[in-house]
Amino acid sequence: MTDTPKEKRGPLYSQADRDNMRWFWSNYLRKHMGKLLIVLAMILVQGVVFQQFLSMTENGLRVIFERGTLRELAMVCLAVFFLFAVRGLMSYLVPLVTVRMANQAIFEMRRDMLTHLMKLDLAYFERTKSGEIIQRIVSQTQTLGMFVGLGVANAVRDAVTVIIVSGYLIYKNPILFGTAVVVLPFIIWVMNYVSDRVKQAQGEAETAIANYMNGIEETVTGMRTVKISSQEDMEVSRLMQGTKSIRDLLNRVQITQALVMPSIDLSSAFVYVLVIGGGGYMVLRPEFDVDGAGIITFLLGMVMVFDPARLLAQFFGGLQANLVLLDRVRGLFHQTPTIADHAEALAEFDTRADITLDKVRFAYDPEQPLFDGLDLTFAGGKVSAIVGATGSGKTTILSLLSRLYDTQGGEIRIGDTPIDRLKVGSLRGAFSVVAQDIVIFNASIWDNIRYVRPDATEAEVWQAAEDADIAELIRRRGDTPVGPKGAQLSGGQKQRIAIARAFLRDAPILLLDEATSALDQATEERIKAALTRLTKGKTTIIVAHRLSSISDADRIFVLEGGRLVEDGQHDELLAENGLYAQLYKAQKRGYDGR
Template sequence: MTKKQKKNYGALLSVKDQDNLQWLWHKYCRSRWKMILLILGMIIIQGVVYQQFLAMTENGLRVIFESGTLRELFGVCLYVFFLFSVRGLMSYLIPITSMRMSNGVVFEVRRDMIDHMMNLDLAYFERTKSGKILQQVVGQPQTLGIFVGGAVAGAIRDSVTVVIVSGYLIYKNPYLFATALIVLPLIIWVMNYVAERVREVQEKIQEASIEYMSGIEEMTNGMRTVKIANQEEVERRRMLKGTALMRDLVLKSQTTQALVMPSIDLSTAFVYALVIGGGGYMVLSPDFDADGAEIITFLLGMVMVFDPARLVAQFVSGIQNNLVILNRVRGFYDEKPTINDVADPIEEFDTGADIVLRDVDFSYSDDQPLFKGLNMTFEGGKVSAIVGSTGSGKTTILSLLSRLYDAQGGEITIDGIPIDKLKLERLRNSFSVVAQDIVIFNNSLWENIRYVNRDASDEVVWKAAEDAEIADFIRSRGNAPVGPKGAQLSGGQKQRIAIARAFLRDAPILLLDEATSALDQATEARIKTALDRLTKGKTTIVVAHRLSSVSDADNIFVLEKGKLIERGKHAKLLADNGLYAQLYKAQKQGYDEKK
């Protein structure tokens, strides 16, 4: 940690904190000014109630100790009951109104974060841990809402109480009240000390929480592997290690914050001793116009001041937790999408035209370039295949075509128009994709297929299911959900859902990324006829590992380590006896040996 950072931590509110609080106010709270004024009004009423209670207590004591009447005593009691009734009503209305406001803030924060997240590039999701995303969208806004609606409202209420009651005590006896100011420097020092250390620990808690949540998701997603490999004990130890780290960090934060209360208690005891001693002297001395009723009321007032003052101090000591969370919520918006529409994007283009990659450069990281000057042409209305060894860049080409990533050099065109000049929504609507990573939702098979076209009629959905050879399975399962991420489905069943989606979407350009890799040869043969119908008249680009599935392609591109080394039809590539021929012969021999 730098000296500058330590200096910032030493203050309750750094410049960044102040900027974040202003952002929160202007974006989410200022529009609720009427509700805020209502809450403040009720808080002031509650503070006045405390002041009036003190005044009536002093009057009541004088009625008792001096020559008073039962009628006056009854009047005092009746007024005190009325005051506490008002206090009780405010104690109900203030938190209800505050939480209603905070729930609105939480909703809007989450809405804006989701809107922003949906616009971020795919690269963000591939480099960001899922635990961090869950914490940002679920946990942090909720904590922030509790802070806005509960903690801040409570701190304002307690602060107003302190100010109003203190003002009354100053009016009654400024000498005694001045005694309380002796401990003020100590309280300020304690607050700064706690704030500095709590913020440091809270940053570590946030990071540990992200790791912990990501670890839990990894474990649950990989539970099949965990069970088969008998690694339950390893995962248990890993989770317990994360749990222990969270425990230790939270305990450290709580231990630091625990310094606040005893420090204030000792300060309060010191003040009470001075007030009792000083007040007693004033009552006994003829030089002061003070009586027992005034001193007792003053002591009661000090109790009413120090109790909310303790809560305010507790709020201040804990505010660093919320400032860290606020900083992370706002910091989420520092993530900016890089794949956007240009000004006045082109919406109309020939989706059946050639797709051309011209001198394309691309890399996932600066030290690992993938493509350098790659040139390829996918002819419109024809079937093109991309084959090659793992890591050669086959799937990356599909990602570049649909602008999940942008090329870092050269250009990709459709109908002669660079795709970064096309309207992004229009471009992506031109593609149907059957990918090897299939997203399956915990819903019915029917709803999983219908996901890509929510307006499709039942007849159209059934037709897509029939074409993908999954209609009978839908009838047998009915509306039963398929489990998280399709846990109750086989790999082949998931791929048939993806194929059915492609039929239902019916876009003019079809991208098949290992579309039949999880199917047995018999099922693949049944679906091949349907795929032939699906690809008819469309520009189709097939990424395949099983070379026998692309032997009928109009053009086959062979990649190796990001370079195009061969291209042509199946027969030509076999005759050239290059890499394609070697791969094909090796696969064919493997199939023959299995038979």
């Protein structure tokens, strides 16, 4: 029978931990070196105050024991009061400075995180839970800020106090101090034991919290479905499972950390017994030249050492948890965008030229390729439409055109220029998009329209609203916010906001992805003339499910399973009696039978 090998304990601070601490120092703290030196000086003053307090206390005790004068005693008391007044002032100034520095560092970190986040590819957001992103930017950075601002400053103060007071005690009685530190190896062992387990449990807890936040967001976002389906109890049960997991993991962290204090308390009691016993022996033996005042002062000094030592132990336990947070936060910066400008990318190109997909290959899943050599040409200044069953790749083509994804083979050109040789900002600036997944902010309809062009004049915003047939709704609602994600608006109203944005942006290339799918036929007819004006003279690509809405397109491309199976004008495709004709007739029967 073989013994199961024990899990090998890793180093207290891994290489990744050290790299993360250097990164945080280099990017966010080193620039405050002047203030940090001032803080360190104030902390040294606090440590010296304790040392001087011990010296004054010993002198005061000798005044009492050796029958000194009341004046001498009063002077000692005044000196002690002055020392603690100085320490009190330092105790106010140190956190005042450090908290401001930490808040500034976290402000700058969040700024860098948000800037970096905006550069990441769409694919990152599709594979990463929104709760995890929110947790990193909000709660994890805030916890780090509190730890750096107060935790580290207090730990440095405690360490300085331990060093200075210990140095004084060694100077006064090295034999007695040497006896007192015999418990140090035990304390180090306890901290190693605790640190390993805290780091592991904290990492699991952070993952559980991210999943929990994501679950809450999903529930809130889908509350309409929850209510209609009467699934409130199921959602409570699902979220409570996450709550229970977080509770159990945090219990593990806190129970493990709780081992530190009683261990140090027991160690302290052992030390005090040694000091009292050993010190008493020295007082009783004349050859040691130790008196009662010296032993009492030494005991008081040991209290001053062990109390900050306890706090230091707590700090190192908390440090392990915060190193996990720092690793999670820095992990965002490890994500690198794959869609970026080349060194010689062009800023200008012919926006009226033909758009060509030449032998394009693309797959979301390598095992299931979507496009394998797709060829399409959208004529410049004309209206092209893409139709096909769900999953045929219609919306993906629009995503590839605007480089939300890059092709995995072949190329896409505007004129003779491959789009990956254009600046991403210039390319996307040439598009106006009305998508089926409309982003509506909790602001007024006016502000939602103006979002795409913050510098637009009032007249331009009103004209876009009139063209999209939503101006009257703006007049009725005024500046009233539309609710989270536009909860107070209908699907049609949201789509008209998206159409108004396209009017306001007025870019040379127009992408309409199911632009009228949420409009009733009466509303669609009212804005059809406006859409005609919007597309006039522009290269327009329409993805449509309702085939009657694209019957006037200059060219219609029919996709099936990622392949182009038909193309032509509406009447030509009907005459061919192929897939397009089948789809059109099926829709017409559906409308007629309704």
